């Protein structure tokens with residue numbers, strides 16, 4: 001693993017020949033589109049699973065090893081957050097080793113949390129293990145307000161005292177007591193934070209209307225391997241029977257495949273009218289996505305539980321998409337799907353129900369010739385015969401993947417995508433994997 005811990009906007013110094021001055025040239029992806037993707041690609045471990053598993057290792061008070069870890073800047077940042085707590089963490093060769101035997105600090109600083117909101121999930125395990133935590137409020141981000149009220153309410157129901165002061169959540173609990181907690185909406189992160197806090201609570205906790213994302217199942221299985229007692233993860237009702245901290249111990253686990261990386265490659269294959277075999281996937285986690293791809297006219301075959309072939313030969317048909325919590329169509333693939341629909345035959349309506357502001361890709365896709373009009377939380381996408389290469393800027397992780405897909409599909413010109421720090425947070429070697437499928441893409 002080679003990415004730096006805190007990645008700012010990547011840049012290179014360029015000489016301005018006539019003046020001897022230097023200007024910063026931001027790192028970019030250069031894409032010459034119009035080539036169908038063909039071949040096979042191995043899918044990496046899931047970002048949204050491994051980050052939470054790293055936080056959960058705090059519960060063990062021991063040494064944990066995670067395998068099949070993707071090479072992402074977010075993984076390095078989470079390692080840094082946990083190191084700041086006093087743990088020893090090594091990240092190498094798709095494996096993370098975390099020794100949380102001696103924690104000396106219970107604070108996650110604003111410097112890290114503000115850059116990378118997933119770190120907020122250290123709150124639950126710190127409360128469970130140490131009875132205290134001080135974690136910076138993550139604040140909003142490009143895609144929405146991203147409140148934490150459900151985390152706060154759930155932890156209070158377990159008996160924690162929570163004060164929000166000077167931009168930090170201060171949580172304290174002499175003891176946590178199991179409770180029945182109904183979530184007003186199935187928040188992925190709140191489900192995880194409450195589930196982890198409840199691991200060592202006295203008695204039983206039941207989370208009602210829990211989020212059902214498969215990454216929560218991965219997390220619960222890892223916690224159970226460390227001595228926890230969680231059942232029902234992956235359903236709307238999760239039951240956590242509290243165990244003593246002394247009964248927790250280290251564990252070894254492997255991260256599930258990244259369904260969002262898989263979906264991204266599948267949409268890229270469709271956009272370029274390609275033929276791609278995905279290996280190391282979990283096909284049954286992608287049904288909502290495969291169903292929409294079939295509506296678009298792609299042929300998607302599940303060859304084995306861990307292998308999917310996607311072929312597109314007869315153009316792309318318009319279809320309507322509405323994002324939903326899992327098992328509905330994921331918000332994290334909405335932008336990528338929109339890039340494909342922008343060259344479909346006919347008009348599609350894409351509706352975003354999870355975040356208030358997740359259409360940041362629209363203005364950039366328009367620069368490439370797309371015809372998209374946003375009204376409220378819906379976007380009307382009128383398919384165009386082709387897209388044209390342009391300089392575009394990423395606003396967030398999934399929007400950047402959408403721009404890469406649009407660049408790969410663009411029938412004319414060169415696309416230059418900047419804002420790559422977003423992409424590197426969540427995609428493991430995206431451009432080399434795309435190159436291995438025949439794409440003309442490189443980083444400069």
Ligand code: EPU
Pocket residue numbers: 048049051118144145146147148149150151152185186187188189190211213331332354355356397398426
């Ligand atoms: N929400 C609240 N109150 C809360 C918590 C959430 O109102 O206390 C709202 C949020 O503002 C948002 C919605 O509920 O509008 C969904 O938020 P959720 O808590 O479910 O999402 P999350 O845990 O913050 C994770 C993923 C996201 C993914 C969502 C939905 C990680 C690190 N992040 O976020 O992934 O979109 O679940 O599945 O697991 C990504 O990978 O690009 C990404 C953004």
